[in-house]
Amino acid sequence: MIRKIKVIVLMGGYSPEHEVSLASGRLVVKNLNRKKYEVFPLVISNKPVDLVELSRKVVQLRPMIVFLALHGPFGEDGRIQAWLELLGVPYTGSGVLASAVGMDKIMFKKLMQAEKIKTPRSFVLTKKADLEMLKQIGFPLVVKPSNQGSSVGVSIVRQKKAFAAALNLANQYSSQVIIEEYIAGMEVTAGILGNRKRQALPLVEILPKGEFFDYRAKYTKGASEEIVPARISSALTEKIQRIALKVYQLVGCRGFGRVDFRLKGEIPYVLEINTIPGLTSASLLPKEAAAAGMAYPEVLDKIIELALEK
Numbered sequence: 001m002i003r004k005i006k007v008i009v010l011m012g013g014y015s016p017e018h019e020v021s022l023a024s025g026r027l028v029v030k031n032l033n034r035k036k037y038e039v040f041p042l043v044i045s046n047k048p049v050d051l052v053e054l055s056r057k058v059v060q061l062r063p064m065i066v067f068l069a070l071h072g073p074f075g076e077d078g079r080i081q082a083w084l085e086l087l088g089v090p091y092t093g094s095g096v097l098a099s100a101v102g103m104d105k106i107m108f109k110k111l112m113q114a115e116k117i118k119t120p121r122s123f124v125l126t127k128k129a130d131l132e133m134l135k136q137i138g139f140p141l142v143v144k145p146s147n148q149g150s151s152v153g154v155s156i157v158r159q160k161k162a163f164a165a166a167l168n169l170a171n172q173y174s175s176q177v178i179i180e181e182y183i184a185g186m187e188v189t190a191g192i193l194g195n196r197k198r199q200a201l202p203l204v205e206i207l208p209k210g211e212f213f214d215y216r217a218k219y220t221k222g223a224s225e226e227i228v229p230a231r232i233s234s235a236l237t238e239k240i241q242r243i244a245l246k247v248y249q250l251v252g253c254r255g256f257g258r259v260d261f262r263l264k265g266e267i268p269y270v271l272e273i274n275t276i277p278g279l280t281s282a283s284l285l286p287k288e289a290a291a292a293g294m295a296y297p298e299v300l301d302k303i304i305e306l307a308l309e310k
Contacts, residue, residue, distance in 0.1 A: 004038045005304065008063040010080070011043055015072035016152045016173065018046040024279040025069035031297045032067075037304075049074060051083060058087060065307055066091040067300075068276055072148060076276045077103035092307040094275040098252040102275040105146045105178055108251070112270055115250055117243065119270045120262070122180040125167070133179070140182040143167055145174030156182060183262035183269050188230045190244035191258045191277065191288040193299075195306055198248060200241035201288035205230035226284060228291045232263075240268045247273055255306045258285050 009032070011025025012018055022043070029041045040061055044054065058066070066084055068091050070076060078100035084091045094102065101107050112119040123133045124146070134141075143166040145153040153173035155166035170177040187208075191201035207225040230237065244259040251257075251273055258277040261268045277285040289299045 002036075005036060005065065006038045006040070006061070006063045007032060007065055007067050007304070008040045008042050008058060008061055009067045009069055011041065011069040012046065013044045013070045013072070013075040013080075014047055014049055015070070015074055016148065017072035017075075020278060020280065021069055021071045021075065023281075024071065024283070027281060027296075028067055028069050028279055028300060032300055033297055036301070044070070055083075055087060058089060063089060065089070065304060067304065067307075068092050069279060071276055071278065072152065073103070076274075077147065090307055092303050093255045094251075094253045094257065098254070099275050101251050102253070102257075102273045103147055105144065105272060106176060108272060109178075111250060112247070115246075117247065117270055118267060120181040120183055122178050125177045125179050137179060137181050140184075142178075142180040142182050143170050144178050144180065145170045145172075146176040146178055148173050183264050185263040185265065186230075186232070187260070187262050187271075188232070188240060188268075189258055189260045189284050189288075190241055191256070191285040192244060192248045192253070193256050193289075193302055193306070195254050195309055198245050199292075200245050201285070202228050202291040203230040203232070203237055203240060204228045204284050204288055205232070206284075226287055228287050236263075236266055236268075243268055243270065251275075256285065256303050 009025050009029050011021045013021055025041065029039055032039050042057060066089055070080060074080065076099060078096040081091065081096045081099050085096060101111065106124055109119060109122055121137055139160065140156055140158040143155045143157055153170045155169055157163050157166045167177060187206040188203045189206065190203055193199045205227040240261055247259050247270060248257050253275055256277065258274040260271040262271060277283060279286060286296050286299060
C-alpha cells in the first residue's frame with residue numbers, strides 16, 4: 001500500500017487578498033488527488049494571526065508538507081514562510097528571502113536596476129515629494145503601494161487632479177508609495193515551474209475590458225480576456241521567457257512563480273514577480289500550464305514535488 005502524503009492547505013489570511021486566497025485554497029483542496037494525498041484544509045481568519053494557536057493545529061496534524069494558497073501580506077511576504085521554517089515543516093513555493101523581495105516592490109525594483117533589467121522608471125514618494133521626478137515621469141503614471149499583490153491599491157493617473165485620490169488609496173495599504181512610469185503597451189505574463197531546473201510556460205496576453213488589469217479585472221468573470229499563447233513573435237516570446245527565468249533565479253524563487261511584463265513596442269519591461277501566483281479558476285498560471293499540456297491536478301503534483309525536492 002502506497003503511503004499518502006499528508007498535506008495541509010493553508011488559505012485565507014490577514015490580507016486584502018483573503019477572499020482570493022480562499023478561492024485558490026478551495027480549488028487546490030478539490031483537485032489534490034486523494035489517491036496520493038491526505039488533505040487537511042486550514043483557514044486563517046482575516047484578522048491578526050494567533051501563531052500559538054495556529055502552530056498548535058499544525059503540529060497536531062503533523063503534515064509532510066504545507067501547501068501555501070496564501071496571497072499578499074502575511075502569506076506571500078516571507079512571514080508565514082519564516083514561521084514554517086521555525087516549525088521545521090516543508091512548504092510549497094519560495095523561501096523567506098525570495099518571498100520578502102518579491103513582495104517588496106521597492107527592493108525588487110532595486111534588484112532589477114542593479115542587474116540592468118528593464119523596468120519602468122519609478123521613485124518612492126516621501127513627505128518631501130520629489131516634484132522634479134514627478135515632472136520627469138509625467139502623466140499618465142502609476143501610483144501603487146509598495147507591498148501588495150493583485151493590483152490592490154493601484155491606480156493609473158492620467159491627470160494631475162486625480163493624483164491626490166490615487167495617493168490616498170495607496171496609502172490605505174502601505175506607508176510607502178511608488179510612483180511609476182506608465183507603459184501603455186501589451187501586458188503579458190510568464191509562469192515558471194522549477195527549482196534548479198526551471199521551465200518557462202507559454203505566455204499569456206492580458207486584455208482587460210476596463211482601464212487596466214486591476215483587482216476586479218483579475219477576479220471578475222468576463223472582466224478581462226486572457227489569450228494563451230500570447231499573440232507575439234516566437235523570438236519575442238523566447239526573449240520574455242529568458243528574462244522571466246533570469247528574474248526568477250535572481251530573486252531566488254523555488255517551486256513556481258510568475259513574472260509580469262509590459263511591452264513598449266518589442267521591448268519588455270518587468271513590472272513585478274509573484275511568488276505565490278493565484279490558483280483560482282480565473283488565475284493565469286493554471287492557464288499557462290494547461291497550454292503546456294498540464295492539467296490542474298498535475299500542476300499541484302509538480303508544485304508539491306518541487307517543495308519536497310532536496
